[in-house]
Amino acid sequence: MxxxxxxxxxxxxxxxxxxxxxxxxxxxxxxxxxxxxxxxxxxxxxxxxxxxxxxxxxVRRVTRRPAGWGHSVALIVGLVVTVVLGVIGFVRYGSPFHIQSPFMFLYTYSIIPLQATMFALLAFFIASASYRAFRARNTVATLLLVSAVIVMLGRVPIGSASSHVFPAAQEWIMNYPQLAAKRGIQIGAALGAVSMSLRILLGIERSYLS
Amino acid sequence: MGSLGTIIGTWLAGFLTLAILSFLYKDNPFYKLAEHIYVGVSAGYWLIYVAFFDVKPMLWDTFVTETGAEKWIILIPGALGIIMLSRWFPKSAWLSRWPIAFTVGVGAGLGITANIQGYVMPQVAATILPVTGMNLVSLNNLVLMVGVVTTMLYFYFSKPQRGVLSWTAKIGIVFIMVSFGASFGYTLMARISLLIGRLYFILADLLHVIG
Structure with missing residues (x-):
């Protein structure tokens, strides 16, 4: 059973x-x-x-009061306020996603800026990681460096202003070598997913029951 | 929301933006506060989203509007959903395996059909392109085909990579590194674009420094 x-x-x-x-x-x-x-x-x-x-x-953190428990209060309050505003939007406007709903106010002025800034913050960490990763230690690392630089330069005005080669080169890289490797990986991953699905259906893979 | 609402909203968005960006200096209470608000508000948002766009129209509205057998058939997933909540009660927690098994079954079924129909077949069809003579289109098509095949061969570990397989894998790694580099550059530019958007918001909407 x-x-x-x-x-x-x-x-x-x-x-x-x-x-x-x-x-x-x-x-x-x-x-x-x-x-x-x-x-x-x-x-x-x-x-x-x-x-x-x-x-x-x-709630456990709030009751035990370790360092920084106040942040947990902020999380719970944020969650409760969002749900309550969603319900108010539904009752008053028929949909929480109505343009005048307070739920959409919260979405526009908190979720969008928080999400966008979180991802924008990653720009600094990616740049910092690239400083470490983009060292031309060998041929393949150099290829990584060169293709990244061409794509970056080809997508900004300074690249096209300095030479028309950059936009054309970045387009070629994105449309052929980049697409080829991405496609190869996607086909491999899809075939792997098919075999995993078969294992699950046939009951060979049962880890989801644990 | 009127203009007062816009002012309050802009200040709220400005505070949250600056609080997140303050992490560039170091981890601090303002960043932690904004981070926790983000998690809480996002969880609430997705709860409302799923309730309004999935459960309400598919379960509740169907039950209320349909007549005949359909009205009662739709209660099956509703019952499975409620059984899922049996995880809250340790004695009956094992019952939650039934709805989990259902979702895993749907995922596995789609994993076979959707992957073959949606990924493998279209990608293979888009890769087998004509190579007719010495021209740029044919050369590009050849690059694409060689790239796809050699990339897949690079990840083929069922046989030791010696001889021909070694050479194809070496060509494959060239394509993979170019692809990773390009994806990296593309992602970095997308993030910088977002950063410009946030800085523009602070300078234009919040501080009115620029027009």
Missing amino acids: KRAVPLAITFLTGFFLVVSFFIPHEPFGELEQRLLIWFAIVSGFTMLLGVDNLVRAH
């Missing part, structure tokens, strides 16, 4: 999805769409588990 039922559910769900792909007619044709909707609903409930975990961890 504890292992056999989940294994059967996994096999049957995956099997019907594969069958519906190869037999796009009734009763299988509609099955893929239906299972995807079910998947979205079940995944929605997992969000509750995730938020519950987060809140529990930080």
Whole structure:
């Protein structure tokens, strides 16, 4: 019951999805769409588990009061305020995502700047990492350095102002060698995912049951 | 929100932006505060997003509007979702394996069909390109084909990389390093573009130093 039922559910769900792909007619044709909707609903409930975990961890910090526990208060308050504003937006405007909803105010003036600044901050760390990584120690490291420099110069005005070669070279690198390696890696990863999926469906890979 | 709301919002966004950027000096309480607010607000945002765009239209609205068998069939994923919450109760936590098994099954099923249909086939089709004579298009197509094949061979570890396989793997690593370098440069420029956006916000919207 504890292992056999989940294994059967996994096999049957995956099997019907594969069958519906190869037999796009009734009763299988509609099955893929239906299972995807079910998947979205079940995944929605997992969000509750995730938020519950987060809140529990930080409530524990607030009750035990280690150093920096005040930040946990900020996290909980941020979460609660966001959810409450979402509910208010839904009740007053019919959707939390209505342009006049206070939820969208919070999104515009806190989530967008926080997200953008977090990623902008990475520019400094990437630049610092590139200083260490971009040392022309051998041929392949030099290739990494040269292609990165060409792509960077080819995408900024100073590059095209200094020579028309940079924009053309960066376009060629992005369209051919870069695309070729990316494609090779993607095909390999997709084939790996297919084999892993088969292992899961056939019950060889069972780590998700632990 | 009116103009007062815009002013308050701009100051809030300005404070949060500067708090995050303060990490460039060193780890400090302002950065920690903004970081925790970010996590809390993001978790709340995604909770509302999933509830409003997934659970409400797919489960609740379907149950309310549909008639006949459909009305009751939609309760199956609803029940699976509720069973997922059995993890909160240690004695019945094992029941949560059922909805997990369902999501893993859907993921595995899609892992086969979507990967073959969405990745492998289109990528292979887009790689097998005509090489007709000595011209630039043919040369570029050849570069693309050689690059894809040699990159894949570089990651082929079922046989020792000796002889021909060694040479193809060496060509593969050339493509891989050029690709990593290009991706690195591309990512750095994207991040710098975001940084320019944030600096522009501080100088123009918050401080009105520039127009």
